[in-house]
Amino acid sequence: MDVMETIKGILAENLDIAPEQVNEDSTFESLGIDSLDLVALICELEEKCDIDFGDPEGLETIGDLIVYVNGLLAP
Numbered sequence: 001m002d003v004m005e006t007i008k009g010i011l012a013e014n015l016d017i018a019p020e021q022v023n024e025d026s027t028f029e030s031l032g033i034d035s036l037d038l039v040a041l042i043c044e045l046e047e048k049c050d051i052d053f054g055d056p057e058g059l060e061t062i063g064d065l066i067v068y069v070n071g072l073l074a075p
Contacts, residue, residue: 006048014041024061
């Protein structure tokens, strides 16, 4: 599963953020993602990736989110 592509799809579908705006260095703030948007993104990721996100701390960039999700997907 390509987590970056999944995130780009969710952001495009739910928040009208163009996929080309999203890269690993993008901060949630720079993309205009507030705390409620982040909760919605996490809920969508849980559903699409079949994971339990838990209570992550320190996620500031898309790259941070990808690393976190990949850690949950690892066997």
